[in-house]
Amino acid sequence: MEKVNSNPFKFGNPVEGDYYLARPELHAAVKQFLQNRIHVVLMGPRRFGKTSFVLSLLRDFEKEGYTCLLVDIFNITSHRDFLRQLLRAIRLKEGLKGKLRGWLKKLATCVPKVTADLDTFSGSSSFGLTLGKLGEEDVKEAIQDLLEVLSSLGKKVVVAVDEFQKVSEIDDQGWLEATLRTHLQRLKNVSFLLTGSRKDLILEMLNNPSRPLYRSCQTIEFPAFGPEFVDWIVGRFKTIGTSCKSEAIKHLLKLVQNIPNYAQKVCFHLVAQGCACVTGKEVEEVLENVVRQNAYTYQTLISSLTLAQKRALRLAAYEKGALFNKEVLQKYEITSAPALSSSIKALKAKGILDEEGGRGKVLFDDPLFAYWLRLCFSP
Ligand SMILES: Nc1ncnc2c1ncn2[C@@H]1O[C@H](COP(=O)(O)OP(=O)(O)O)[C@@H](O)[C@H]1O
Ligand SMILES: [Mg+2]
Known part of the structure; x- marks a missing residue:
């Protein structure tokens, strides 16, 4: 129930209830795959509603007796972070705490460093310390072990990993990717729903035959809303x-x-x-x-760019098509088409521009940034 006078709009965090417009077709399609244990990768731009959608789908699955878990790995930089997020997801679920405790006891028998903290284990703080002391090999072992535990969380389990392309950005020669693949195959009662915002990274992971996750999931593009x-x-x-x-x-x-x-x-x-x-x-x-x-943020971002990149950015903010046209290049003082190409490439790598469109068309990751550029600079 909404309070009178409350603002009917929300932004920033995932939304639900009255603040959430359902996506029935996508919902049904993804559900169908997961019910049949076909893992799904959902790709969509940031702030498009992926997490909100996943949460709504998981609530639906829970109603039908599934055990569901959402692991957010957006901020991970290491295997330890990954382990921490996995533990966090399990700990957040009231019903699963007991299982976690059991697992910790078991872990303590193979990783002696854990034992010391186990007695004092009462919540998040002491547990954080424990992880800090684990060496890299222990962490890897713990990850493998804990992934195995996922299948014992319930009869039917759905595990969602949000911003999952991060696994490919950890510099570990593909260890985490390969480990995930193994468990995607092995855990027969677990369906995985992976979401991510970096389409280029995700497609490379799934379509390159030499990568562990090659063809392991059904990919679905997260659609924009219609009218x-x-x-x-x-x-x-x-x-x-x-x-x-x-x-x-x-x-x-x-x-x-x-x-x-x-x-x-x-x-x-x-x-x-x-x-x-x-x-x-x-x-x-x-x-x-x-x-x-947002001016301050944008200015900071711009000051980190080279001169050529700044010019390319202005061009991208104004020009809709035919970016490589000679007159267009001249207008923005860009020396040559290859120079523009390499600037655009750099801006994509920084996540400022998106992959979309191919040659002759670019998209901003953040359209408000483009809007601001148009407010501040005229060509
Ligand atoms: N289904 C939806 N209906 C209405 N607004 C939505 C919906 N999905 C997302 N939003 C808006 O987008 C914001 C970000 O949603 P979120 O799920 O966090 O996106 P993402 O995970 O793709 O970054 C929400 O705060 C809300 O304002
Ligand atoms: Mg999200």
């Missing part, structure tokens, strides 16, 4: 008596490259400002404010 999202947003405004033109929301979605997070963010601010009737003009004003609030 139903416009209606939903208009309806959300209506719940607080604000009138809103569909055209204004269509315009907004175009400006934010269909990213639900930014759509909700702009709408949140429209409501917060007490806007009584939403039109294209209000949308643009609020979006501009939101974008300007």
Whole structure:
């Protein structure tokens, strides 16, 4: 139940309930695969709603008697981090705590360093210390062991690994990737749902025959919302008596490259400002404010770029197609087409631009950054 006067929009974190617009087709498709123990990889841009979707799917699976786990590895930098996140996911589930304790006891018999802390094991803090003392080989052993435990968590288990492309970014000659593959095959009652935002990395992992995860999962592209999202947003405004033109929301979605997070963010601010009737003009004003609030972040990012990269970035923010056209290059003082190519490549590697589109078209990872560039620089 919503409180009266509360803002009908939310952004930043995963959403549920009234703040979540269901994706029934995707839901049914992914569910069907997982029920038949076909592992799924969901690829989609950041802030597109992947985590919210996964959480809603897992809730559904739990209702049907599955045991579900969500492991978020977005911030991992090492095997130890991976282990920590895996443990965290299990510990967060009330019903599974006992299993974890049992596993720790068992682990203590093979890894003596764990024993010392086991007596004092009462929560997260002492356990963090324990991990800190484990050597790399112990950590690897613990990961393998704990992955094995997943199949004993319940009769039917779904394990979601969020931002899973991170496993490929750890410098371990593919150990974690190979270990995951082994368990994907071995754990007969566990279906894996992997999600990630780096399409290039994910496709390379799954389509390259020399990589461990080659063809191990069904890949699905996370779709953008259709027109139903416009209606939903208009309806959300209506719940607080604000009138809103569909055209204004269509315009907004175009400006934010269909990213639900930014759509909700702009709408949140429209409501917060007490806007009584939403039109294209209000949308643009609020979006501009939101974008300007990020100026510091954008400036910091820009100052880390080379001159050639800065020029390429401006070009990308303004030009819709034909980037390599001679006149276009001249306009942005770019020396040659190969020079532009290599700048774009560097900007993609930094995650500023996206893979999408192929030659002659680029997309910003963060469309608000492009918007800000257009506000600040004219070509
Ligand atoms: N199904 C949805 N309906 C409405 N808004 C959504 C939906 N999915 C995502 N959002 C918006 O996007 C934001 C980010 O969602 P999240 O699931 O964290 O995305 P991701 O995991 O892809 O980065 C949410 O706070 C919400 O504003
Ligand atoms: Mg997420």
